[in-house]
Amino acid sequence: MRVLDKRTRFNRRNFLKTSAASVAAAGAVSGGMVSMTAMPAWAEGLTAIKPDAAKTLLVMVRDLYPHDRLGDAYYEKALASMDQEAAKDVTLAGQLNEGAVALDAAARKLRNTPYAAIKAEEDRVAVLKSIETTPFFRKVRGDMVVALYNQPEVWAKLGYEGASAEYGGYIHRGFDDLDWIKDA
Template sequence: MKRTSKEQPTDLGRRRFLGRSGIAVAGIGIISSGLLTPAAWAASAVGEHASATLLRMARDIYPHDTLENKYYAAVLTPLARKAGKDMALKKMLAEGVKALDQRSQQLFSRNFLELEHESDRVLVLRAIEESPFFQRIKGDLMMGIYNNPELWPRFGYGGSAWQKGGYINRGYDKIDWL
């Protein structure tokens, strides 16, 4: 049976379902596999270089080797989206990345992303840590990472005590050194 272009199928046939679900699974696989890097999520707003630099910076400010990039990107992506609409924020991010690269060039003759050793990157970050750019990134990361209940068990934090009735009967009553 041939359909005209105006007719819409009323049921979702098996082939159509499999075709559409396969596309969705492929998309999820690309994102979760790392082929679409967290830096690429923000690239449309601040550029690829700035996105990658911000991600590296985030991992150096709050270094948790066991955390995947997706947790850092979950904090940086909304910031990049805001920058897409807020020209002052976009300018601050662009100039901040530029200043980071300039300081890195002065100290090591390389851009920040090209520095292989964490200690070198930390030295560059310390040089700009008083800047509004650094403080903005640091503040957003602190709230985004440490206020994420999904990550609390990975840090050994059991959550808010008052919401669970306080500290009594949660292991704290067995502390013998107090």
């Protein structure tokens, strides 16, 4: 049956764009540790979300929807869409920046460390659980489940092909090519 190649196709342009972030991604994959001592370039590109908050929020969004196969670039893009909203909405900007501070405070309370510096994912999840009912958490969770999974680049990684009408549908492209069930 026709399956998809989910490997990332590198070209020079998107490699340059994502290489700084993929260092952090590798850290996230290897042990839940995200080391970002230097200010990442993408965070400086945000307008409403402050750089420190951006670092915290990035780790938060990864923990909300962890896909080890996805580099940070996809999560950053999702956050950037929220930043665009926040740039037009002072209340939202305040909610995000203050929420990130509150998340750090919750992390210090439970683990004596800022959120993004907590090494184990399960410990960070415990912190998130402690703020799960806050409007800040609900806002980030609700917006990110749309923004992360509405990216065609993410679809390709998950094996979803997106629009099909312009390719003539699937009538000649594998709508019934499942071959692992005998007698199907």
